[in-house]
Amino acid sequence: xxxxxxxxxxxxxxxxxxxxxxxxxxxxxxxxxxxxxxxxxxxxxxxxxxxxxxxxxxxxxxxxxxxxxxxxxxxxxxxxxxxxxxxxxxxxxxxxxxxxxxxxxxxxxxxxxxxxxxxxxxxxxxxxxxxxxxxxxxxxxxxxxxxxxxxxxxxxxxxxxxxxxxxxxxxxxxxxxxxxxxxxxxxxxxxxxxxxxxxxxxxxxxxxxxxxxxxxxxxxxxxxxxxxxxxxxxxxxxxxxxxxxxxxxxxxxxxxxxxxxxxxxxxxxxxxxxxxxxxxxxxxxxxxxxxxxxxxxxxxxxxxxxxxxxxxxxxxxxxxxx
Amino acid sequence: xxxxxxxxxxxxxxxxxxxxxxxxxxxxxxxxxxxxxxxxxxxxxxxxxxxxxxxxxxxxxxxxxxxxx
Numbered sequence: 001x002x003x004x005x006x007x008x009x010x011x012x013x014x015x016x017x018x019x020x021x022x023x024x025x026x027x028x029x030x031x032x033x034x035x036x037x038x039x040x041x042x043x044x045x046x047x048x049x050x051x052x053x054x055x056x057x058x059x060x061x062x063x064x065x066x067x068x069x070x071x072x073x074x075x076x077x078x079x080x081x082x083x084x085x086x087x088x089x090x091x092x093x094x095x096x097x098x099x100x101x102x103x104x105x106x107x108x109x110x111x112x113x114x115x116x117x118x119x120x121x122x123x124x125x126x127x128x129x130x131x132x133x134x135x136x137x138x139x140x141x142x143x144x145x146x147x148x149x150x151x152x153x154x155x156x157x158x159x160x161x162x163x164x165x166x167x168x169x170x171x172x173x174x175x176x177x178x179x180x181x182x183x184x185x186x187x188x189x190x191x192x193x194x195x196x197x198x199x200x201x202x203x204x205x206x207x208x209x210x211x212x213x214x215x216x217x218x219x220x221x222x223x224x225x226x227x228x229x230x231x232x233x234x235x236x237x238x239x240x241x242x243x244x245x246x247x248x249x250x251x252x253x254x255x256x257x258x259x260x261x262x263x264x265x266x267x268x269x270x271x272x273x274x275x276x277x278x279x280x281x282x283x284x285x286x287x288x289x290x291x292x293x294x295x296x297x298x299x300x301x302x303x304x305x306x307x308x309x310x311x312x313x314x315x316x317x318x319x320x321x322x
Numbered sequence: 323x324x325x326x327x328x329x330x331x332x333x334x335x336x337x338x339x340x341x342x343x344x345x346x347x348x349x350x351x352x353x354x355x356x357x358x359x360x361x362x363x364x365x366x367x368x369x370x371x372x373x374x375x376x377x378x379x380x381x382x383x384x385x386x387x388x389x390x391x
Contacts, residue, residue, distance in 0.1 A: 084373065088369065088370045088371075088372070088373055089366070089370055091366065094366060094369045097360060097361050097369070098361065098363045100361070101361035101363075300360075300373050303373065303376050303377055303380055304356075304357060304360055304376055306380055307353040307356065307357065307376050307379055307380040307383070308353070308357055310350075310353065310380060310383050310384075311350050311353050311354065311383075314346065314350065
């Protein structure tokens, strides 16, 4: 066997071994591979327990009490299921749930339709397609705070560009409607902004799905003289479906928690028309300081999203198995 | 989150009605019903009972996804 000089990796390993204290080296040598693996993943598990699992369990515990985070010395009483009972019989919270449902349903529908259509167009390699892909991706790279602020300017009834564009197409007076100040239009104003910002994200995932379809399937379809429409329904859509579903799942979970952009655009107004669940939650927790009550509300939202994600993952697995 | 790919055990004497497929579908239906009840704009009563429905469906889903096929 030829005597090869030691590589950089070997030399580094030797150096590390030489630097390891003899006592530690002896104790590591006695460990099984499984035990060493556990030592490696232990920091991650401890971190996960500390920042994810512990707060969740703590929130469940708090949801059964009247705890207020701004009154640390006050007596904490066990109130049983009263917090849950109050939330589930409160018409204001019910209204917030409806605002959330409106926001989530329409944003996901529009983002999926537009995102897939854009991906389908970008997938056809035309001159300058790389440039247009980058341009389309810009909105999702911006911070929600920036997006919220500049759309506030765009929606200004006197000087906002959005009203002038609507005027151009409809002939209505620019100052005759207020996107953020009208009870009827404000829920659609936040839907438009979220769709503008996150459609590129859906497009990116759909594009990955479309690019993963092998060319030979289309070639076989061409040999069979399948029409473009038939190819789309029988090849493109079914094969890109797991990716579309994944995009819907990601956006669905994100939009249930939507806070920053809506808060900056409307602050939940006018009245409480755009007060989505996360804004109500923030008000209960950090304005009214009803920590126990808001913990119960957070648990309700968590169970709703968790249940939906379970169904969705099951559906995704089914589609992938087909 | 359960991925719905729990380990399959030998069928043995496991009752047919308690097979994973059937029970998972039932749990899915309960979760879907709870979800619609939570976000529907029609009746407050449905909203009131939505959380219990969702919780039952979700816990059931987690349990039955470990049942044999």
